[in-house]
Amino acid sequence: MSGGHTLVTMTDSAYIIRNYKPSDFARYSRLYQETARIEPGEHWPSPQKLREGLGYPNYSSERDLFIVETATGIVGCMNVVSEHQIGRGILNCLIHPEHRRQGLASKLLVHALRRAKELGAAAAQISMRQGDSAAQNALSKLGFSLVRHFRQMKVNMADLNEHETSQAFLRCCHLQSGEEASLTKVQNRSFAGSWGYHPNTVEEITYRLGLSRCSADDVVLANDGNRISGYCWTNITSESEGQIYMIGVDPDYQGQGIGRRVLLAGLSHLKSKCFPVAELTVDSQNKVACTLYESTGFKVHDDILWYEKAVS
Secondary structure, eight states: OOSOEEEEEETTEEEEEEEOOGGGHHHHHHHHHHHHHHSTTSOOOOHHHHHHHTTOTTOOHHHHEEEEEETTEEEEEEEEEEEGGGTEEEEEEEEOGGGOSSSHHHHHHHHHHHHHHHTTOSEEEEEEETTOHHHHHHHHHTTOEEEEEEEEEEEEGGGSOHHHHHHHHHTOEEOOTTOHHHHHHHHHHHHTTOTTOOOOOHHHHHHHHTSTTOOGGGEEEEEETTEEEEEEEEEEOSSSEEEEEEEEEOGGGTTSSHHHHHHHHHHHHHHHTTOSEEEEEEETTOHHHHHHHHHHTOEEEEEEEEEEEEOO
8 A cells, every 4th residue: 555544443443554654753663662561572673773674775664664553653563575586575563462452463464465566576474483373373364374484593602612613713704894795695695595585785785784783893704715605694682692693605615614614703703792692593494504503502492483475
């Protein structure tokens, strides 16, 4: 839907579903803050991260983000992220805890699927934690099917072999300003054909590196001369947790132990920032990666399920 809004009248309340406007930001941010207060423990985005998320290249918040509002504020939202090269739109939905079970997510979905189709997606996908049985049942009723199972894994930094991680770090280096194109190339080569991977552009990589609490220094590289053979992109998820955001090895260098080297170097980098815990997410069907992480000390902490619905 583009432009107008739809008035949905329910039992004793009126909800308006419409496109996001820049003037909505303070109330949009408050939705996340209030949800975080009611449901602590999740990695809820800060206002700064929310604002940065609205500015991604090839994304239009005024077309791709739908909100639900009442007379008192914004109580829900549905975001559509287009990944046109692989024919999917990723949906992210949040309903204020006090306004759930009102059918709002279903109504937002109508607008999101219409927008996904406009963006050329053949399928819409959404992820959630395995323990959220209510959301899983709701998605099944809406025609979504389970298509992928990812594992969220964590490792305690104190359990790492300090000598092994420090030696791996010494054999690597940090990404330098001006190397964004090289990182984009090796990332796209490393993940070509992987489920759910959408090829990145230099513009997108550069934007992400410029976000708050991100920098080129957080990307650790293994080099073969002037060529990047593998990399580990680290990130910050909270004050107490670092993240292995991505690990990639150029296909020409796979099977040579480079994945383990950059993983250990990335963990060394996070440990130097005094994070007691590091986390990552991996496709359960990627047996090579799962074995690597388990051998390093990572243990399964949670499960992430991906659901899909054809866009018609």
